[in-house]
Amino acid sequence: MPIIEVNLLEGRAPEAKERLIQALTDAAIDAIGAPRESVRVILREIAPAHFAVGGQSFAAKAAATAQSKIEEDWSDGR
Structure with missing residues (x-):
């Protein structure tokens, strides 16, 4: 089996x-x-907070990516 x-x-x-x-x-x-x-x-x-690569959890990476996108949109005037 x-x-x-x-x-x-x-x-x-x-x-x-x-x-x-x-x-x-x-x-x-x-x-x-x-x-x-x-x-x-x-x-x-x-849970994304319980899995990490390179010393950073997926939850932290997702939050950083989202923040970066917000900052990029803000600087582009969107």
Whole structure:
């Protein structure tokens, strides 16, 4: 029985997660001939504040990007 674990940031639509589950299940069936009913998929959603790259959380990076966009729009007179 294949068990596929996926870690991803929170915020995706339920429909997107269902498509991912289906695609991963199909991939296991195609790759190793696993019976569909034996494939297990575990999605673990991580809060952006709990995931970091290069010493900065995704939440902090998103906030900095949003602030930069606001400042850019302000300087452009938008």
